[in-house]
Amino acid sequence: MTWLSSEELSALHLSLIVAGRSVLLNLPFAIGVAWLLTRRRFVGRMILDAVVHLPMVLPPVVVGYLLLLICGRRGPVGAWLARVFDVELVFNRNGAALATAVMCFPFMVRAVRLSLEAVDRGLEEAACTLGAGPLDRFVTITLPLMLPGVLAGAVTAFAAGLGEFGAVITFVSNIPGETRTLPLALYTALQAPGGDTEAARLAAISCTLGLGGLLLAEWLTRRLRRRFGT
């Protein structure tokens, strides 16, 4: 990869880290929320459903702005995190991961929900009659059966997370080596005179990564389905 400049390599590296962390951050929450939405009837279920999908319809800038308000240094969550855990989110890669996670959350929840709905409840009943309690059933039956869908969703969300722009630049700005991911680097290159070639190269990388992610997700789904014989 000698044809990439060190700035481009750093943007690629950063994108992978940010997208990876966002997926890891999202997974437990997405599984929890999908489970609530699929398996539980409660007051406010429709509201939760709508809130989860909000990032899909809001302009990403708004999400970034809301994150600044809530998780910024003076925001309620941001101040609390700084005080209790000494963690800062603004202007660093963790903040970028958080912004990416919020934007990709609806994707993840959708993927997990679909795979949860596809799990045969009869198998959980069978586990129940064999002496497995609720948590046992979830961990040993439901989760493994959901796995193909969840993995495919995670890979898709990872690919989408590589390209998150609006929420990231609004929340954590555009700092080289810290928050300048692929799309931000591409944007910067376009702003600079003579950056066309660099922009084209970055665009090519983005396309390759995106396509690779989608193909990987499809391959994973097929492979795991075959293993279960469904």
Added chain:
Amino acid sequence: MADAAPAASVRHLSVRRSALHVRIDKRRGAFRLEAEFAVPSPGVVALFGRSGCGKTTLSHVIAGLLEPDSGRIELDGRVLLDTAAGTVVPAERREIGYVFQDARLFPHLSVAGNLAYADRRAERRAGIDAARRARHPDRETVVQLLALAPLLERRPYSLSGGERQRVAIARALLSRPRLLLLDEPLASLDAARREEVLPYLEMLRDEIALPIIYVSHQFDEVLRLATHVVLLDAGRILAQGDLGAISLLPELRAIIGPDAVGAIFSAVVLGSDADSGLLRVRIGQGELQIRASDRDSTGRDETLRLQVLARDVIVAREEPRAISVRNHLRGVVTTVARDDAETDLVSIDIGGPTLLARVTRAATRDLGLRSGLPVWALIKSVTLRGQPPPKQPPGDASATGRAYPGA
């Protein structure tokens, strides 16, 4: 149908020692299920009735997969459900093995993994004492009983329907249940596969000292397996009792159809007839000659379960001579009941067991058939329905159970 609906009658099981007591009431829309019965230990109680009569709802309620509106369930002296007291034991703590119609093997585990799933949880369960452990066969024994050794590494999707059910039965056994519930385990199999699984179910009944509930809408399965029958219709129990008594009930006709009506009873093998090669069996005070295939066990003094269909019995006032029907039994008419518009069902006591004969109403009139009349029953055909379960010595079930080596 022109006939009046059969009068509902409840005859209680005379059970020396019962493992399970059930009394439940459940409404689902317009459907209402109301049932009360007991299951002896050991023994096989068939929950029998047409599709949609509430059999599966009832077994789900017993297993704890469905909650009734009201009722009480007690298993081995332990209350599993008592809506009046607010007691509901969750399904995972009821210790009831359930074999579903569609097997429900875990697709992400191998056959061995499926078995281990049940085995591990039973081992871990607190309160499973040494005596119960000895009463239940261990993993190797179960694998051997159900002939699963060649399948252990296979995945459920690669198994045939019959193999799947065998694995499901083994898995349920390995959960060391106090009761085994078989919910139409053969219903999704074709005839050949059913014949392949049935012997395993008979083996289960005879080898393992467990009370079993067998849910089915196939009367021939009930005939092969059950000791007692609970007859369900439209959410209510029409009758319950041992198989022989149930086979004589007029209510059965509406469920199994007129051609399947016939007495079921036990007979003892006397030996085989040298000339004809037929098997001689004792029934009541008389004797029958029947045809038995090679695979039937027909040793002297063995007990067989026989069925004589009502349409295969001819009633005569005096013993006929020079007639092709070989089996003639002397008996006394006990009842004459209306069968349908043109026919009657005549019950004939043949000195112990009772036979059913279908005759036309004109014949009833011409022969003057009435209760107390001595008659001859000519039997055109007898069907062998396997062997009834071996008689269990009375007393505690744990003492009658076979102890398994290495368990």
